[in-house]
Amino acid sequence: MREIMEFSFALNSDRETHVHQEVEILYLLRGTAQILINEESYMLKKGDYILVNANKRHSIKNLEVTTLFARFVIDYSMMTEYLGTNQLLFWCNTVSDKDEAYHSLRLIFDRILTLYFEDEQEEQFRLRSLFYEVIYLLVSHFMIKTDDIRVQKLGFTNDTRVFEIQNYIQANYQKQLSLNELAKKLYLTPAYLSKYIRKQFGLSFMDYLNNVRLFHALDELLYTDKKVTRIAIDNGFPATASFNKAFKDCFELTPSEYRRKYSGKSAPKEGRTGSLSEMEIKDIKKFLEKTREAPEVSHGKQTELFTVHGDKWEPLKRTWSQVINIGEAALLLRSDVQEHIKILKEELGFSQVRIWNIVSLIIYQNAQGYLNYNKLDRIIDFLTENGISPFIELGFKPKIVIKAADEFLINQESEILFHSLGEYEHVLGELAAHMVNRYGLETVETWYFELWHDNRLKIESEDGWYFPIFDAGYSVLKRISKKIKVGGAGIVLGYESHLYEEVFSIWKKRAIWPDFLSVYSYGYVMIPQEGILYGKKSLDSQYTLNQLDVLKQTLYQLGFDVRQVFVSEWSFTISNRNVLNDSCWKAAYLLKSCIDAEGKIDLLACWHGTDLISEHYDTEAVLNGDSGLLTKEGICKPAFYAFRFLSRMQPHLLGRNSHAMVTANGRGNYGIVCHNYKKLTYQYATKEEDKLELEQMESYYEDNLSLRLQFRIDGAEDGQYLVKSHYINQNNGSVQDLWKEMGYQKSLSGEEMMYMKQLGNPHMEMQRVTVKGGVLELEAVLMPHEIRLLEIKYQY
Template identity: 45%
Template sequence: MDNMRTIMDFEFDTSEVQNTHFHQNLEIVYVLEGSVEVQIEPETYNLKKGDFLLINANKRHSWRATEEKILLASFQINFTMLAEYMGTNQLLFWCNTTVDKNESYEQLKRVLDQMLNRSYDKEKEGAIYLNSIYYEAIYLLVAYFMIKADDVRMKENFTPDNSRIFEIQNYVQANYQKQLSLNDLAQKLYLSNAYLSKYIKKHFGLSFLEYVNNIRLFHAVDELVYSEKKITRIALDNGFPTTAAFNKAFKEIYNMTPSAYRSTVHKEENLNENKEAKQELDKRVKEYLTGKEPVADNTATRNMNLYVVDAKNTTEWEKPWDKIINMGNIDSLLNYDVQSQLLIMQKEIGFSYVRIYNIFMQDMYYENISGDNKYNFSRIDRGLDFLVEHNLKPYIELSFKPTDVNYTINSSVGDRYNEIIFHDRESYVEVMQAFSSHIANRYGVNEIESWYFELWKDDRLNMLDAKGWYFDCFEIGYHALKKISPKIKVGGAGFALGYDRYQYSILIQNWKTRSVRPDFISVYSYSYLLLQQDGVYFGKRSLDNSFVKNQLELFKDVLKAEDFMPDELHITEWNFTISNRNCINDSCAQGAYIVKTCIESIGEADMMGYWHGSDLHTEYYDSDAVLYGDNGLLTRDGIKKPSFYAFHFLKFLKKGLLGKTENALLTTDGRGVYTIACHNCKKFNYRYTMKDEKDIRVDDIDSLYEDTDSIHLKFQINNVENGNYVMRVFYVNEDNGSIQNIWKDMDYIGNLSKGEVEYMKRSANPKVDMRRITVEDNVLRIETKLKAHEIKVLDIHYQY
């Protein structure tokens, strides 16, 4: 590139083996043809065509081809330049398509392909254009794949070893230009020289001097290539005490002197050397590039495409999202306001199962030394009676769930930890048998055969041990209920998508060693990931706009690999956040997120239980305002949020599926009715992860998304009946039907009168438009525009 110093560069590689090595630059290995096995320190990853992963600085790695013919692209990212931009040497990334999945990978892949399409244009104007693409790739890596310093470290995994390794790396990075000694570092860490020397050799695979020289050489090589400095000056500026020491360290790594290396790099390549190999590589690269469609540089019009379907070509489908709603503790069903809101949701949304938990309470249980245990089921009866009397089905979680009101995934308003009240196997057996007999006698076997019973894998039950208490509890409940009827469905264990990713296999393998398998498997989905680097686990919020779909697919891959696919798969809790104090829960953006997630989840799960139904679930001392960021569909006062209308709009959909796009779902009843549900859901940007969820303000919301553009959707339905149609359009956006925006217009005043609350309730309704459509050529054409975060349903009826 005419010695232009760039933040990134790339080259193609057909080597079948790359021996173990390490370097300061970050590297992305991208498989274009064949497959390779990449070893990064203790971990091994199998990359197939289209896969890529990022190797962090100073990670010992190697690869070997697992197919005869391979073609790789290797992208190097200049660590020094990136560290200067970011203002830190602590650059750590998680980017690996073999074990992770989200839409940001597709964005990054498009940008990498743009670079490859410019591989023969690295000079002059081409170099400038490539540089712009490099920075786009860096932005995506920093925004979506960087593990930031304030990402939560799982304390039980953050060992003193992890902390010490980071201290050593930080110290050397900050001081490599100085005269460093093992003694200086040992004193800083309060360790002996001998112990620290052995420690560094064990954890870095190098002596202290070798590790320091590796850092120095990385910076020195940069100056050899991109500056005209004398070699003596380069040596001294990068911490080497003499030119001789520089030469010695350099030769050990590069098998030549620094001056020879500089001459080799600057000298024009001898075209006769390896001429045949170079021609073969050029040929394969051109074939790869020729076989790919050019990557469009501007994707702004992707939502403008016409979507065409055939009215006579439909498939039957099931709605997974309208079956379960979470309502909290069994005691909540004894609350009149909760009951009233639940009946509204049943009528206007159509939920048929109500998920409840913590049915066993200490004040209703008596256990004495003689083993004469008693349980009063009357409180459970009153809650279940209400559901059964209103044709609602209980979905009962049998364990002792915490009832915290969460600010974030790691902090709560107050401690509401729930103690396990059964202290031994015998007491649990006795109570579960009594409970199973009781509900069978009270409600009848036919009725409870339609219920679901779930046991969540509370950490206190230790599912990580094949002999853990979880499996005993599950089997006790399973046998007690199956004794009543083998048709009763019992399952678990509430795997946390993305967060339990490192435990999926071992948890399932433990379950496989037991004699009882679940009738269904349940998972929870909140947009948080657990990432692992150097034995340290980092928890971070995911920016994946398709988190539920992508993480569910990864989990199902594990189930298939372990041969543990259940008859039914349930998402018993889902939302983008677990926070009960995140104002996005109250916004139009939440409604759009729900519609998008539901459309994407068709065919992926049998049932989905949104978290959760009512803000009454988390009332606390800080919840005296009209809205307080809880994730209920209805406010404490019963006002419908955009999230409520998202499910209400989805209820309009018919049983015949015509097709779906990124932003819409088209259905028909086959009798002249066509219904389209659509959304303009936006993707979070990096700013969302920079704020604590409880600190987000309503006026911040738009700044947390990639854009606030409107979209223009066009649909064409062929083979419809000619004649007149009426189209009703229901929509909610920031100007129509949003309780959050109505409250904003009222200056967020808290202590409202009953009349003012009623005014808000009347005002928070969808806008409705109507128009006539005449079809003369058996083609129904519809267009609609949606503002950012808007949801809409188009209900079209033939007029007889």
């Protein structure tokens, strides 16, 4: 029976550079090894694994004499049949990347290896199911479809020609191909193309072509009754003799001998273990002992118990409740934007708003050195009068409204108003002095200033303008006060990881370092493959934390030690037209992310406060898929209530887990926030954000299971407690689901809008609980995507 995946063990086996059609995963069980894929080198330690794509030159060098690999080989042709494309790439590499799916894959690999040594009759069925779980995770989290993915070229010598060659041969291997024919198609000389193919693939043109033909012929040899002559002709060999010779050179058997030996047989166990001794098999079993205690990969829990002790606590840091993004400073001149900011301050507790393009508001006349701050003063006056501090981006950010990751409704660059470094220093110095004189030094010292890396400033170049401009702004502000905080550079996590080493190697050599490093997080990764960057959406629910770890590891290796890292723009999507932004799922995502980030991230600034930031010709409906917490009419979305619930937490953190956080005030009151977040699926990842359909939303989530949460607080005072339960779900308080009941009508009357405002609120229930023996026990059953706040007050 044809299997989509097979595995074997490889002991102490160096491999010279070679190429094969299969997708191969090398999982290091013992020792250390170096894997070279094309020109990239990766050092694997015990427990690491790496995927080698089809047709990629690679070699293995064992750095210890006792190395042991588990080798998983995936049938590429079956994959292409299932997925309907032969343009497949994967990026799966625990050495260079971090994603929660790596842990899930490792558990499955370990389970496969464990089952192998168990003599159960049902072993083969379970193994096959695990093989398909591996494929599902690879496709969902690590696949790049090269025929439709967004591509950005790097400045390397390799280019898309490699893929053109592979794709052309894959599409035409059954025909009589020649080097001259392919060279003509690529507008190259045969001599140049011959050298190019040998350099890129490590094989001659004919050897590579025969390798592809043999890969397809092998399936027919094993799994069909075709005659050898027919198999040879159908797969492009001009004659049976040439097929026999190529086959024997590769497999050391003729096609007929190979068929007799292997047809209809699965690989025997001794074939998988190779020359492993009993001692080595014992070592493998010892390595896998941990998997017996590890849980099976689960696709949904229905019941979860969470126990905390009332006397064991630490301060709740609330780094997610400090800053909210608003947008261009000029927006704050509008009364509707000001009203939304007041709501965000009063009801959610945000104490700072992040704004940019403030210099564009200054009326500046260079010739006379004249500066007029009237517009900017009105904005800062409004903020300070309402107890809000500005978080000021000093650069010139573009005005953008984004449909999908590479599609813009608006994309307007902001003009850089200064023509020299001296001019910039002068204006910024005058502005800083004006702000201190107007608002007081102690007030300005509580503000934050940031400079993002505008592409026009070329941060990746030592000769670029970013670092001189940053140094100038930093120095001007520090002359006012050393306490003023200045940071940069707005590096996008995951998506700009290819810049990390280059940028921070340059910055490390400079005299001025930022007070805080600012980064953006939008749930996308950029994957380098042979000189090309492929962008894709990430399904990692721990994306921000994992990508921060990757960044911090690079900083550590470079010795670039910054005290704080601020995520100054944070969302799961860059799109202003993504229906999930209006959903209960977004609320659960925000609540989960804030719980996960508590104590691990210095600052987490939500992108963004209001849908007014992205008004355009297509925003006549009440909901348009923007990232704001408030609709343009001021209706609170489910995401708004995620921060409302968090703002009601008590000051002492008793504990948190994957679904909940428990807090207390030390005087008999407790607060619990919890959620039933669902991971996104492959169906979500493969759709452009603006093409997501409201009626198809259930297909974007991993399951539709409810979640039963049981809470136990030990050390509670005996007596009566009043428990108020506030919750938002698809049946209660979700403005998106209310709109669904109205048939998604675009034009709503004032009365209908008021109806949505009134019903778009959390549902509330109350109960009394009696505590005896110092144990407070509660239970909550959450619908999919539901968020819930439990306020527990001792009754005297």
